[in-house]
Amino acid sequence: MRLEYPTNIKIVRVPCTGKVDVIHLLRSFEKGADGAYVVGCLEGSCQYNNGNFRARKRVEQAGEVLESIGIEKERVRMYNLSSGEGTLFAEYAREMDKIIRELGENPVKKAKRKMDAA
Amino acid sequence: MIVADKKPIDEVIETIKDYEKILLLGCNECVTVCEAGGKKEVEVLASALRMYFLNNGKKVSIEEKTLERQCDHEYLEEIRDVIDQYDAVLSLACGVGVQFTADKYLSTPVLPGVNTCFLGATEKRGVWTERCQACGKCILASTGGICPVSRCAKRVMNGPCGGSTNGKCELGPDTDCAWQLIINRLEAMGKMDEYEKLSPLKDWATDRAGGPRTVEREDIQS
Known part of the structure; x- marks a missing residue:
């Protein structure tokens, strides 16, 4: 398909989105990611029945934790698509990239840089 | 737990x-x-x-x-x-x-x-309910395995009280009347004669009101 999506996106492969936990998402922010999104199978199509539903909940929980410490919860997001929807994958990547660019840099990363320089 | x-x-x-x-x-x-x-x-x-x-x-x-x-x-x-x-x-x-x-x-x-x-149990993931107040003198044997101390707001020992309506406590429709639950269970076990027995005055000396409590077991102390 030769689709293009933003090059700043780093893919972390997991066997199922049900493997993704709140701490994985939070650690990505601690390590300086500006945003993190989980792309799971379509709801109702999980091979393990509810892996993607679990992931959605955890994404919501991570968003709440981030919000409670003053970081925009919009920086974490859950998307669903089937493995045949490459076009959608690229579209979601562009959408997430746009959202994060509008929000700007991860404030934690900015603060860390400031602290290291001081 | x-x-x-x-x-x-x-x-x-x-x-x-x-x-x-x-x-x-x-x-x-x-x-x-x-x-x-x-x-x-x-x-x-x-x-x-x-x-x-x-x-x-x-x-x-x-x-x-x-x-x-x-x-x-x-x-x-x-x-x-x-x-x-x-x-x-x-x-x-x-x-x-x-x-x-x-x-x-x-x-x-x-x-x-x-x-x-x-002290409670997991009803389902994310929901826990109180089941025991550690009163120090368990009466579950005579109340069908349902505790009026922890599950009745008034801790009534010979219930239910007048606030029980359609099996719910007067606290609100989300709270079961503990005594209704006790009666249901005694009925299911065919032990309603237990319900007819008056509970003696409960000894609250073993409850928290008597100050901090200690359990000592000399037989296992080293």
């Missing part, structure tokens, strides 16, 4: 804001099961706190450890060698764990990270 609930993060931040080196100490027992203070909750809270303080320009070191239990000497001894490295311990154990840790390490502030709620 002992059921606890997470404290709001604002409250936790307020409690620890004056310290620079903090040990976030989880417990592998009850608070793990009720998802308030186990290893996972320690990881998430530690990560959130690190990001919060960093974001606010404060250099705070938060390290994580989860003990098998915080209510036993042998497990609490595991942090003896490192305790002096910290300004404070934020314990995600129940009130027992917090106090036992504080007892053991006299000069280190030990702060609670959860609210200890009650």
